Amino acid sequence: MLIQAAGLALLAALSPTALLIAAVYLGSARPRLVTAFYLAGAVLMSLVMGVILLAVLRSANLQRPAEHTPRYGLRLILGILLLAAAVVVARRQSRPPDPSKPPKGFVGKMVADPAPLSAFLVGLLVFAPGVSFLAAVQVIATARASLDLTVIAMTIVVVINVLLVWLPIVVHLVAPGFATRHLTAFNSWLRAHGKLILICVLVAVGGIMVVNGIYGLTVGR
Numbered sequence: 001m002l003i004q005a006a007g008l009a010l011l012a013a014l015s016p017t018a019l020l021i022a023a024v025y026l027g028s029a030r031p032r033l034v035t036a037f038y039l040a041g042a043v044l045m046s047l048v049m050g051v052i053l054l055a056v057l058r059s060a061n062l063q064r065p066a067e068h069t070p071r072y073g074l075r076l077i078l079g080i081l082l083l084a085a086a087v088v089v090a091r092r093q094s095r096p097p098d099p100s101k102p103p104k105g106f107v108g109k110m111v112a113d114p115a116p117l118s119a120f121l122v123g124l125l126v127f128a129p130g131v132s133f134l135a136a137v138q139v140i141a142t143a144r145a146s147l148d149l150t151v152i153a154m155t156i157v158v159v160i161n162v163l164l165v166w167l168p169i170v171v172h173l174v175a176p177g178f179a180t181r182h183l184t185a186f187n188s189w190l191r192a193h194g195k196l197i198l199i200c201v202l203v204a205v206g207g208i209m210v211v212n213g214i215y216g217l218t219v220g221r
Contacts, residue, residue, distance in 0.1 A: 001143040005136045005153050008208070009160040011201045012132035016194040018042070019164040021111050021122060023183050026172050028114035035169050037116040041123020042162040049129045050137050050154055057141030069217065071142045076213025078135055082206030085131070086199050123165070132205045133161055 025035040060070070107125055110118040129137075140153045159166075172179040 001139060001145060001149075002153055002156065004208075004212075005139040006156055006160055008132060008136035008139060008205060009157040010163070011205050012130060012136060013161050013163040014197055014201050015126070015164060016197065018126055018162075019168070019183075019186075021126060022165050022168045024111055025114055025119060026168060026179065026183065030114070030116075031172065032169070034114045034116055034119045035165070035172075038119040038123045039162065039165045039169060041120040041125075042127040042165050043123075043158060045124045045127040046129070046133070046158045046161045047154075050133070050158055053129065053134060053137045054141045054150070054154065057138055072213045072216030074138065074142070074213075075135075075209045076217065078131065078138070079206045079209025079211075079213055082131055082135075082202050082209065086202035086206060089195065089202065090199050127162065132201060133157075135205055135209055136161075 021038065022035060025031060025038055028034050107122055110122050136157045137154075140150060140157065143150075143153075145153065168179060168183055171183070
């Protein structure tokens with residue numbers, strides 16, 4: 001359960017937007033303070049939504065042996081939806097994003113003027129849960145695990161989900177110059193290949209969920 005949930009959380013963490021914003025904040029006048037508030041918002045949103053999703057799924061008692069078919073049926077449906085989303089993204093024609101510019105819209109305006117409060121709000125908005133994060137939480141929610149193991153698993157998922165926020169901060173603390181140079185270069189590459197990365201993540205997570213769902217439904221308890 002831990003390995004599967006962590007793997008899905010890692011796929012959920014691969015967000016070019018999250019890394020781009022971290023790069024912008026680390027290049028601001030108060031890099032550590034602003035990025036710390038961004039991290040706080042990201043962690044809070046991930047934790048609160050993770051607990052809510054966990055409670056909702058657990059309320060359906062999908063972790064019980066008698067709910068074997070609904071549990072794996074849910075995983076199969078999530079997987080099919082993710083694969084369908086990958087097809088939609090692959091067929092969609094979009095202009096390649098400018099790696100040097102922050103996201104457009106309301107979030108982009110807040111990122112363009114770095115400040116602690118706005119960074120906290122950006123963290124909340126950017127880390128609103130996606131399907132990949134939901135998939136990681138449902139693995140925990142539908143597992144027959146103790147409370148201690150559930151808490152550990154949720155903590156791991158939340159930490160991994162915000163990986164592209166706290167990892168740049170750690171690198172910047174250890175080696176500011178190295179972080180500035182390489183984070184900018186990596187961010188440019190990530191933004192340039194953002195569509196392909198998204199498709200790969202959707203296919204990977206969707207494939208895992210479909211295989212797991214089919215296996216559970218065909219093999220039985």
